[in-house]
Amino acid sequence: MTATSRIAVAGAALVVAIGAGAATYSLWAGDSAGSAGVITAGDLDIALRPDGFAWEETSPDVGAPRSGTAPESFAAFVAMSGDSFTVSQEFTTTLEGDNLLGRLTVGWAAPPDLPAGVSATYRVLGAGNQVQAAARLGEPVEVRDLPVGTGTWTVEVDLDLAEDRPDRYTTFSGADPVELSDLGDIVVSVEQVRTGTGFE
Amino acid sequence: MSATIARRAPLVGVAALAVALGIGGGTALALWDDDEVLTASIGSGMVGLAVEKLGTHEAQVADGPGARPGVTLGPAEAERLLADGEVAVGIRVDARADGNKGLRYGLELPVLDGASLLGNSTVRVFRVAPDTACTPETEPLPGTPVATWTPADADGDGTYVPGTDPGWDGTGLGSVPVAAHYDAPWTAVERWCVVAELGDMPDEGSYTNTATVAVEVDGATYTGRDSWYTDVTTAADPAGEPAHTIRFSHTTFRPGE
Numbered sequence: 543m544t545a546t547s548r549i550a551v552a553g554a555a556l557v558v559a560i561g562a563g564a565a566t567y568s569l570w571a572g573d574s575a576g577s578a579g580v581i582t583a584g585d586l587d588i589a590l591r592p593d594g595f596a597w598e599e600t601s602p603d604v605g606a607p608r609s610g611t612a613p614e615s616f617a618a619f620v621a622m623s624g625d626s627f628t629v630s631q632e633f634t635t636t637l638e639g640d641n642l643l644g645r646l647t648v649g650w651a652a653p654p655d656l657p658a659g660v661s662a663t664y665r666v667l668g669a670g671n672q673v674q675a676a677a678r679l680g681e682p683v684e685v686r687d688l689p690v691g692t693g694t695w696t697v698e699v700d701l702d703l704a705e706d707r708p709d710r711y712t713t714f715s716g717a718d719p720v721e722l723s724d725l726g727d728i729v730v731s732v733e734q735v736r737t738g739t740g741f742e
Numbered sequence: 743m744s745a746t747i748a749r750r751a752p753l754v755g756v757a758a759l760a761v762a763l764g765i766g767g768g769t770a771l772a773l774w775d776d777d778e779v780l781t782a783s784i785g786s787g788m789v790g791l792a793v794e795k796l797g798t799h800e801a802q803v804a805d806g807p808g809a810r811p812g813v814t815l816g817p818a819e820a821e822r823l824l825a826d827g828e829v830a831v832g833i834r835v836d837a838r839a840d841g842n843k844g845l846r847y848g849l850e851l852p853v854l855d856g857a858s859l860l861g862n863s864t865v866r867v868f869r870v871a872p873d874t875a876c877t878p879e880t881e882p883l884p885g886t887p888v889a890t891w892t893p894a895d896a897d898g899d900g901t902y903v904p905g906t907d908p909g910w911d912g913t914g915l916g917s918v919p920v921a922a923h924y925d926a927p928w929t930a931v932e933r934w935c936v937v938a939e940l941g942d943m944p945d946e947g948s949y950t951n952t953a954t955v956a957v958e959v960d961g962a963t964y965t966g967r968d969s970w971y972t973d974v975t976t977a978a979d980p981a982g983e984p985a986h987t988i989r990f991s992h993t994t995f996r997p998g999e
Contacts, residue, residue, distance in 0.1 A: 586774040603997045620787040622841040712790035724783040733775035
């Protein structure tokens with residue numbers, strides 16, 4: 543084989559090797575398994591606790607307040623002006639790895655939809671049920687500098703139907719409109735950051 | 743051939759890994775993140791009050807806290823009153839208050855026109871069980887108050903002789919059909935009766951006329967006398983009976999109110 547043809551064959555082989563992408567990588571990994579060392583992957587996770595939802599009536603004039611542990615039971619309660627509630631959801635964050643710092647944010651994928659006379663605030667509770675952040679429902683908050691490890695958190699919403707909010711009147715027709723107080727799609731996120739404590 | 747490939751391939755493999763690790767300039771690996779979504783909502787309840795004169799199938803429905811739906815008595819009741827001397831009308835009340843709300847209502851009784859047939863009747867208003875028919879013989883629900891309109895002349899003897907001023911007594915009629923308790927029923931149906939018994943109308947009475955004739959003949963006087971009598975019944979026209987409306991006001995309340 544001439545030198546020219548030898549180079550041409552080698553060039554073709556190289557193009558094939560680059561174009562193969564993953565195939566090339568797997569070949570290399572097989573050849574270099576002992577020589578490149580071991581890289582340990584980290585972990586970053588947030589998860590709602592399956593048994594972590596709770597709600598309760600906080601109306602001051604109700605002698606036997608109701609409560610529940612499922613969104614369905616909360617949705618089934620019929621609220622009137624003067625009623626108030628606390629709704630909470632526990633979740634955990636997991637951060638594993640070197641040089642890993644996290645930031646917890648609470649935001650909305652769909653905003654709350656509260657009728658006139660209905661108001662809500664919320665707070666984020668961390669270790670020891672300490673308030674880490676608080677705001678009006680719909681306003682995002684963040685908690686910075688989450689260290690490596692597992693954390694347990696709670697988003698707690700206070701919902702209030704003002705006592706002087708006008709009653710809704712039925713027409714006795716069976717076709718009255720429905721009114722909902724919707725907390726929105728609350729998104730709790732944990733993300734890796736590379737600024738802050740421990741980073742330049 | 744195969745020896746050439748073996749020498750080139752490791753260079754390509756290292757570059758891929760370098761890219762994957764974000765080493766060197768150029769391509770950067772995205773930072774990790776994870777999220778979860780939480781949703782929750784709750785519905786609002788309602789309150790309501792509707793009143794209906796039984797037999798009409800036309801309910802008057804309150805559309806707000808200041809609304810005072812009513813039941814009207816008028817020419818139809820006056821016609822029966824004049825023909826039979828008595829009439830009974832039933833009123834149905836539908837009430838609703840959801841959740842931790844209760845509802846109470848009160849009756850506002852009208853001042854009855856002194857020239858009207860109902861105004862010259864003894865009229866009683868009282869509550870009965872929801873399935874009780876209202877007749878002139880119907881009695882009130884035990885333990886509940888009765889409001890009575892006494893006319894100027896209630897005795898119905900056919901001669902109008904005014905006694906006391908007409909008016910109502912025991913006008914504080916009402917009910918609390920729905921309690922402010924989440925576990926109590928949120929709806930209720932109640933019934934009221936209005937029973938009227940016709941008294942004497944102002945234009946009723948009797949007429950007596952006595953005629954005396956005296957004739958003198960040859961110095962002697964001869965006298966003749968005769969008299970005639972008739973009852974005067976009322977000229978009241980039921981079609982002209984004014985409207986008498988019993989109105990229902992209401993309030994809602996929370997536990998402990």
